[in-house]
Amino acid sequence: MTIVTRFAPSPTGLLHIGGVRTALFSWLYARRHGGRFILRVEDTDRERSTEAAVQVILDGMQWLGLTHDEGPYYQTRRFDRYAQVLQQLLAEGKAYHCYCSKEELEEMRNAQIARKEKPRYDGRCRERTAAVAGVQPVVRFKNPLDGEVIVEDLVHGPVVFQNAELDDLIIARSDGTPTYNFCVVVDDSDMQITHVIRGDDHLNNTPRQINMLRAIGFAPPVYAHVAMILGADGAKLSKRHGAVSVLHYREEGYLPEALLNYLVRLGWSHGDQEIFSLAELEQLFDIADVNKAASAFNPEKLLWVNQQHMMRASLPYLAGVLREQLQRLGIESDDRALLEGVVAGQRERSKTMKEMAQASRYFFVADVEIDDKTGRKHLLGDGAAMLVRLRTGLADLTHWTAPSIHDALTAIAAESGLGLGKVAQPLRVALTGTAVSPPIDVTAALIGRERCLVRLDRAQQWGAGK
RNA sequence: GCUCCCUUCGUCUAGAGGCCUAGGACAUGGCCCUCUCAAGGCCAGUACACGGGUUCGAAUCCCGUAGGGAGCGCCA
Numbered sequence: 453m454t455i456v457t458r459f460a461p462s463p464t465g466l467l468h469i470g471g472v473r474t475a476l477f478s479w480l481y482a483r484r485h486g487g488r489f490i491l492r493v494e495d496t497d498r499e500r501s502t503e504a505a506v507q508v509i510l511d512g513m514q515w516l517g518l519t520h521d522e523g524p525y526y527q528t529r530r531f532d533r534y535a536q537v538l539q540q541l542l543a544e545g546k547a548y549h550c551y552c553s554k555e556e557l558e559e560m561r562n563a564q565i566a567r568k569e570k571p572r573y574d575g576r577c578r579e580r581t582a583a584v585a586g587v588q589p590v591v592r593f594k595n596p597l598d599g600e601v602i603v604e605d606l607v608h609g610p611v612v613f614q615n616a617e618l619d620d621l622i623i624a625r626s627d628g629t630p631t632y633n634f635c636v637v638v639d640d641s642d643m644q645i646t647h648v649i650r651g652d653d654h655l656n657n658t659p660r661q662i663n664m665l666r667a668i669g670f671a672p673p674v675y676a677h678v679a680m681i682l683g684a685d686g687a688k689l690s691k692r693h694g695a696v697s698v699l700h701y702r703e704e705g706y707l708p709e710a711l712l713n714y715l716v717r718l719g720w721s722h723g724d725q726e727i728f729s730l731a732e733l734e735q736l737f738d739i740a741d742v743n744k745a746a747s748a749f750n751p752e753k754l755l756w757v758n759q760q761h762m763m764r765a766s767l768p769y770l771a772g773v774l775r776e777q778l779q780r781l782g783i784e785s786d787d788r789a790l791l792e793g794v795v796a797g798q799r800e801r802s803k804t805m806k807e808m809a810q811a812s813r814y815f816f817v818a819d820v821e822i823d824d825k826t827g828r829k830h831l832l833g834d835g836a837a838m839l840v841r842l843r844t845g846l847a848d849l850t851h852w853t854a855p856s857i858h859d860a861l862t863a864i865a866a867e868s869g870l871g872l873g874k875v876a877q878p879l880r881v882a883l884t885g886t887a888v889s890p891p892i893d894v895t896a897a898l899i900g901r902e903r904c905l906v907r908l909d910r911a912q913q914w915g916a917g918k
Numbered sequence: 919g920c921u922c923c924c925u926u927c928g929u930c931u932a933g934a935g936g937c938c939u940a941g942g943a944c945a946u947g948g949c950c951c952u953c954u955c956a957a958g959g960c961c962a963g964u965a966c967a968c969g970g971g972u973u974c975g976a977a978u979c980c981c982g983u984a985g986g987g988a989g990c991g992c993c994a
Contacts, residue, residue, distance in 0.1 A: 570920040876953035
């Protein structure tokens with residue numbers, strides 16, 4: 453049997469990390485078993501669905517590399533099919549028209565709540581044979597009155613529901629449009645979904661869906677309800693901490709494989725391993741190993757995972773990402789050698805690619821601006837004298853490479869009777885304008901002889917002006 | 919209120935009766951390395967929600983309690 457999974461977001465809000473994680477689980481599960489992964493957009497709520505939200509889903513999935521094998525399907529384009537199944541259910545007596553007014557239903561609910569009962573439709577229109585004049589009826593599914601439904605859940609194990617707890621839910625509104633639970637059932641059956649992996653807020657809907665699936669003659673799929681992701685403070689995820697569009701993480705300089713790695717570790721693990729490539733996950737991931745409990749989103753760990761991936765990724769790949777991040781800062785560069793050199797020098801001191809770009813301006817611009825406080829500390833007095841020595845010592849270097857620059861600097865330090873720090877810091881400030889950069893020899897090599905000498909001159913001028 | 923779900927360090931997790939005086943990771947503190955900042959290495963502190971059972975033995979099994987979450991829409 454071919455495994456078929458699906459990701460079925462509704463384009464009413466943002467595609468955030470919670471949705472991404474269930475998408476990842478579905479995608480991984482299909483990959484792992486050589487199955488198919490379907491993308492289905494549940495846009496039946498025409499009031500709240502937006503084109504922009506659909507685009508974020510599509511762009512986000514593409515950025516993450518969670519490619520679908522089928523779709524995207526849109527529920528709004530399948531209304532004919534839903535109507536067809538609806539007619540079939542009505543004809544077979546498995547669904548019925550309900551003429552109850554909203555006021556009547558409201559009254560019923562209030563009475564039940566007053567009696568401390570679970571509010572539910574009592575089925576009063578079940579046996580009605582005649583239409584009520586002037587009322588456009590809704591259609592309700594005839595749920596079994598007794599017996600039980602067992603949801604075979606891959607993460608929770610079997611979960612038992614009594615049919616008596618369930619009521620006859622509305623599957624078509626009075627305007628004829630189908631509702632969520634009904635569409636899902638028709639789609640899952642038509643698309644021959646074998647494994648439904650979704651948030652556990654749907655666990656309670658599952659027995660109803662199973663009953664409907666059976667009514668239309670489809671063997672229910674296997675379910676896996678995964679817990680939601682909580683905010684860093686343990687409260688429900690909100691815009692404050694992470695409920696932002698997944699594309700936000702791209703802007704912030706996270707690598708997609710790192711985000712995925714972080715997300716998969718929320719509720720899943722493989723021994724003591726923390727860092728996984730996508731290829732490894734395809735081999736190792738199993739939905740049955742996913743935890744039942746909700747987990748909190750930890751931004752610090754995401755940062756760490758991101759850096760781990762940065763330190764493992766290929767230079768050409770990261771150079772491309774750095775180039776994009778620099779563009780966001782208004783810096784253009786097509787110098788692949790420079791970009792790769794900067795990545796190699798900066799990746800162990802940057803948590804994100806955005807941070808790397810921000811800390812690497814001096815490699816790409818013509819001139820640097822010397823931070824006043826830093827300059828005063830390193831470029832005046834002994835520092836000023838060192839600038840002179842550096843200028844003469846570096847000007848005639850035969851080869852402008854990190855090793856030869858390093859040799860020249862240690863020679864200057866030795867003959868001055870100073871530590872390397874007294875030599876490197878003035879140079880660093882002169883070249884970068886700041887007190888922080890990759891190893892000074894590497895930094896100088898990347899900036900190049902011409903710009904280095906110019907910057908040394910400028911630094912001297914800067915000091916003279918103080 | 920009713921139904922369902924969940925509960926190991928601050929956080930993510932390992933743990934499927936003895937290997938647990940509970941392991942790893944992030945974060946935190948200290949030390950080492952060191953031209954800055956990092957990265958890396960070493961060390962430290964901190965957890966089985968609570969109460970009963972079952973058992974020679976329980977984080978692991980059972981039952982309660984407490985706490986948290988979800989659902990109960992002509993929303994998805």
